[in-house]
Amino acid sequence: DAGVTQSPTHLIKTRGQQVTLRCSPKSGHDTVSWYQQALGQGPQFIFQYYEEEERQRGNFPDRFSGHQFPNYSSELNVNALLLGDSALYLCASSLSGGSGNTIYFGEGSWLTVV
Amino acid sequence: QQQVKQSPQSLIVQKGGISIINCAYENTAFDYFPWYQQFPGKGPALLIAIRPDVSEKKEGRFTISFNKSAKQFSLHIMDSQPGDSATYFCAASTPVGGYQKVTFGTGTKLQVIP
Numbered sequence: 001d002a003g004v005t006q007s008p009t010h011l012i013k014t015r016g017q018q019v020t021l022r023c024s025p026k027s028g029h030d031t032v033s034w035y036q037q038a039l040g041q042g043p044q045f046i047f048q049y050y051e052e053e054e055r056q057r058g059n060f061p062d063r064f065s066g067h068q069f070p071n072y073s074s075e076l077n078v079n080a081l082l083l084g085d086s087a088l089y090l091c092a093s094s095l096s097g098g099s100g101n102t103i104y105f106g107e108g109s110w111l112t113v114v
Numbered sequence: 115q116q117q118v119k120q121s122p123q124s125l126i127v128q129k130g131g132i133s134i135i136n137c138a139y140e141n142t143a144f145d146y147f148p149w150y151q152q153f154p155g156k157g158p159a160l161l162i163a164i165r166p167d168v169s170e171k172k173e174g175r176f177t178i179s180f181n182k183s184a185k186q187f188s189l190h191i192m193d194s195q196p197g198d199s200a201t202y203f204c205a206a207s208t209p210v211g212g213y214q215k216v217t218f219g220t221g222t223k224l225q226v227i228p
Binding site: 103 | 115148156157158160213218219220
C-alpha cells in the first residue's frame with residue numbers, strides 16, 4: 001500500500017516564476033492538505049481539499065492555489081515566486097471526518113527560489 | 115488562540131536517559147493531540163496521539179502526559195536511543211466545519227548522544 005507520494009522531490013525556480021507540485025494521497029484517503037515548512041519551523045497549513053473543493057485556507061496569499069482531481073490527487077500552484085517561498089512543501093492525506101483521523105505526510109517537495 | 119507553544123527548541127540527552135518535550139495551548143476547542151517525529155529530509159510521521167479525556171497514553175518507550183486544566187501536554191521518551199535523534203512536533207487538532215484542522219508546534223530537535 002503506497003503512502004502519500006509527492007513530486008518532484010527537489011526543484012529550483014527563479015523569482016517571478018510559477019511552480020506546480022503534485023501529490024497522490026494514501027490509498028483510501030479522500031482529503032488532501034498542503035503545508036509549508038520553512039527550515040527549522042513547524043509545518044504551516046496552506047489549505048485543504050475535499051471533494052475537489054478547497055474547504056479551508058490558512059494565512060497564505062492568493063498566489064498559492066490548488067486543485068483536487070476526481071481520483072483525490074492534488075496539485076499546489078504557486079505564482080510569482082518570492083525568495084521567501086523557499087521551503088519544504090508537504091502534502092498530507094486523511095479520511096474526512098472529525099478529529100482523530102490520522103494524517104499521513106508525504107516526503108515533501110523541496111523548493112528553492114533563487 | 116490557535117497557537118501551540120513547544121519547548122525546548124533543542125534537547126541533548128544521553129543514551130538511556132529520559133527526553134521530555136512540553137507543549138501548551140490556549141484553544142479549548144482542540145480535541146486531539148498528536149505528536150509527530152521528523153527525520154532530516156523526510157516528512158513528519160505520527161508517533162503517538164491522545165484525546166483530552168485521557169491523562170496519559172503509553173506506547174512502548176513513548177508516553178504522552180496530558181493536563182487538561184493546565185492546557186499542557188508533554189512527550190516522554192524513556193530509555194532514549196541514538197535512533198530517536200530527530201525533530202519532534204506536537205500538534206493540536208480541532209474540528210472546523212466538519213474537517214480536521216491541525217496546528218503544529220515549532221518543533222524540538224532531539225539529539226541522543228551515546
